[in-house]
Amino acid sequence: MREGAGSNSVLVSLMLVLLVSWLGLDAVSVAANRIVPGEGIGLGGVAGWPGILLSVAPMLGVLWLAWRPSPGRLRVALLLVMAMLAALPVWLVVAAALTVDPALPQSRLSIGPAVWLALFMLLLSRIELRGRIRVPRWQGALLDLLPLLSLGLCLLTALEPLALRQEYLAREPAFIAAIGEHLLLVSVAVLVSLSLGVGLAMAMRRWPSAQRFGFTLLNFLQTIPSLALFGLLLAPLAWLSNRFEWIDALGVSGIGWAPALLALVAYSLLPMVRNTYVALEEVDPGVIDAARGMGMSRAQIFRQVRLPLGLPVLLEGIRITTVQAIGLTAVAALIGAGGLGRFIFQGLGQAAMDLVLLGALPILIMALLADALLGALTERLRPGGLR
Amino acid sequence: MNHTASTATRSSPCANGSAARRWLAPLAWLLLLTYACWGMPWLEPLFRLVEPDSRDVIYARADFFLLLGRHMLVVGVAALLAIGIGVAAAIAVTRPAGRDFLPMVSQLASMGQTFPPVAVLALAVPVLGFGTLPVIVALLLYGLLPIVRNTLAGLEGIDGGVAEAARGMGMTGGQRLLRVELPLAAPIILAGIRTSVTINIATAAIGSTVGASNLGDPIISGIVNGNIAYVLQGALLIGLLALSVDSLFARLQPASPQ
CATH class of the missing domain: 1.10.3720.10 (MetI-like)
Structure with a gap:
């Protein structure tokens, strides 16, 4: 809105908050059964350096695109944001595979604050980007469908240890x-x-x-x-x-x-x-x-x-x-x-x-x-x- | 629980009339509330009618004044914080430096109104645990929305000519804000605060299910133990509190056209 081609400060701040919370807060928490309180595990604890680098890369990408925005770049940023949204359930599957001991069928995985905050920040980024650039209706719908499909697929095929899913199955x-x-x-x-x-x-x-x-x-x-x-x-x-x-x-x-x-x-x-x-x-x-x-x-x-x-x-x-x-x-x-x-x-x-x-x-x-x-x-x- | 009272106006029963008469309704409700807190034990025969078989018919686990005080404290703290943060945020995004954030904040504020307060309260517990703190945080977050939305509506709704005239008089940005924009937007902001507080009084009562002790306690305890008398006492006091606060706001708010 401001004159000149300044950075998109909204997107930049959203991405900074996302980065800090993603790196600093617990990604998931794992409990041996329903009764005991879960133990929080950070991003590094779940996936180590490869996980950190792989997950932070698209965030830095959006940050860079938002620093010098143009309609084309914001389009790419939107694509990245939607891809990250779609990747969140996959991330839970990965976290479940890495942290939950398959020998303990009672153990369960709860979604950590980092993931909830990431979801919130990414949704805000989507609102912001969709307000800035014109996307044809069918393309927008297709992009919105992506995370939902990913979530559905992950819930159907994997994610047995997810506590939310277990609570659902139990009743x-x-x-x-x-x-x-x-x-x-x-x-x-x-x-x-x-x-x-x-x-x-x-x-x-x-x-x-x-x-x-x-x-x-x-x-x-x-x-x-x-x-x-x-x-x-x-x-x-x-x-x-x-x-x-x-x-x-x-x-x-x-x-x-x-x-x-x-x-x-x-x-x-x-x-x-x-x-x-x-x-x-x-x-x-x-x-x-x-x-x-x-x-x-x-x-x-x-x-x-x-x-x-x-x-x-x-x-x-x-x-x-x-x-x-x-x-x-x-x-x-x-x-x-x-x-x-x-x-x-x-x-x-x-x-x-x-x-x-x-x-x-x-x-x-x-x-x-x-x-x-x-x-x-x-x-x-x-x-x-x-x- | 009114999501729209912010923009549409309420017809207040004390909109006109002499100054003394306009204070009559809030004073009457407040007196009734105090009297009900203090004199509840004397109503025992009445409550005995609805609950003839129970041993106790007057909720005695805590003093009603204490519960009322806690209820008002939680709502008050949340409201003060929400007003401070909400108005400041709305001012910030309507200044030139923060204008980039305006579309997102206004969309968030109107979308957030869709969230049921109970769901917000329930979602605050996993993050913040049981007790009074999560209730305050949930009330604060939820209470922000109507205040931000109405402050934005108030500031954005000011006639461009008025702002121009103020600028022409040589007022600085701060002077314009304090002397022109905020006074003009005040009734709408106040309506937002009223909506926010009304919702929060109701939500705080539900907060007694997550460990915050307040006027919701007698209701919850009555439902759990099957004692309708307790339920009635809690409901009566919460209702009176809501009406007192609402009539106070009605008194503060200048009558605006329907």
């Missing part, structure tokens, strides 16, 4: 069930709050006096911390299910999916109602006027003008709600609602960090995926040139 059916529960809770909550939210927003448009009260109430709900709301719902639901048999027969009780769903819907309502309201309200009056001038009826204006124009804003509400609900459902595991949060809290209880990862990583990936997919859908539906 594969439970894991798949947990993902199902998580997705089910999130989607039901989003659907319920969508229909409720659209209804509420329409009601607020019709009766403006209710609008202020409605938003105040929803803001109030949104302020209450999730754990507290889950807790507060416990008592009345437990009481209801004790009191009325048919509620109990429905499976509603103080703990479980019922309070979780109620709380999720309560939290989802504010972004949903607000965005629906904005979507309906903030269509340019001139456009409505023009539509009326063309002889459209109220219903036609709603269907053909307001809805298409408001749809991106509505979808934005769905996106916020979904991402938020994915995170909140993790907390709901504390009140027995199941889902991936169960592994997090189980792992925290047993001080089994890889079990925590088994719960937290999919939640993170789900949130990022939901965000990206719904964001792309919003972009696609946005009418060109109108907003």
